[in-house]
Amino acid sequence: MLSPQQPYMRRGCTPSSIALKIGLPVLIVLIIIIVVLFAGVSWGEGDHKPPEVVNLTLVSAENGTFTVSWEKPEGIVDQYWVQVGAIAANGIDDSDGERRAGLCSNGTILMPDVTHLTCGGVEPCTNLTVTVHVLNFPRRSSSTSSSDGVRLPVFFPGHAPEPPSNISFYKYKSSPTETRIFWDPVPARPGDAVLYDFRLCDTSGPCDAVNSGECAQFRTPDTSLMLSSDVASRRCLFIEATTQCAGQVLRSDTKVVENSVR
Known part of the structure; x- marks a missing residue:
């Protein structure tokens, strides 16, 4: 029993008392673990990007x-x-x-x-x-x-263009030695350069079986072509449209027209 002269001292959970109860080494280890866990979360999210597929x-x-x-x-x-x-x-x-x-x-x-x-x-x-x-x-x-x-x-890759259509011949009365051939432009996407290849051939056989060596050949970016009438009057006309994609030539089917202009 305490005497009146002795003050009452309540025991508290001070760091020194905790260290005495669980041991100082164990306390140090617990503190390190807590610090690493909290720091690791913030460091990991701040410094590391997500993985790549x-x-x-x-x-x-x-x-x-x-x-x-x-x-x-x-x-x-x-x-x-x-x-x-x-x-x-x-x-x-x-x-x-x-x-x-x-x-x-x-x-x-x-x-x-x-x-x-x-x-x-x-x-x-x-x-x-x-x-x-x-x-x-x-x-x-x-x-x-x-x-x-x-x-x-x-x-x-690109798509080959459609063959030209609505091909017509016009012979000028004022200049009987010249004939102009017209056709509709083929649909093209912006930036596509379209060229038209022509062969005009004379043959006694079908127009689909002509030796190209016997033909006059032309190439133009326009949708008409002026020719001398003796060339334009050749019986078979073959026309193709071409474009390019990444260096590859894309060629349409061949349009075959039997010429009636004389």
Whole structure:
């Protein structure tokens, strides 16, 4: 029993008493673990980007539609963000990459269990770049983080033009030695250069079985051609339209006309 002269002292849980109860080494270890856990979360999210997808592959690309696939990487994946960029494959900057890229030009967000994408509406003669990013939502950071992205080039070849149509001959009364041939322009996309190849041939047989060595040949970017009447009066006319895509010549079917001008 305490005497009146002795003040009452309540025992408290001071750091020294905790250290005595659990042992100083154990206390130090616990403090280190807590510091590492809190610091590790902030450092990990601030310094490390999300993982990149694996094996980004072109599955198919035809008729303006392509499909790509990839494998889910190890690590956290909250979403995929797929970007599609496009330029004209013939090297001409038509400043219309969004139209060329088709239906996925504005970007696509996919859930983490979806590892493929199909997009349509791509213009012919187009170079695409498909980029797949991994997105991670904010946990302790302030914003969604994105990986740099894995890129895949995709080439869409051009289409051969339609053959010329509505071919007609006009013989000038004022100049009987000259004849002009007219035709309608073939549909062409912006930046496409269309050339027309002609063969005018004399033959006694069918017009589809002519030796080209016996023909007069011409090439023009215009939709009419002035010729001397003796050449223009040859019985068989063969005309084709050509364009180019990435150095490849694309040729239409041959339009065959039997000339009645004499």
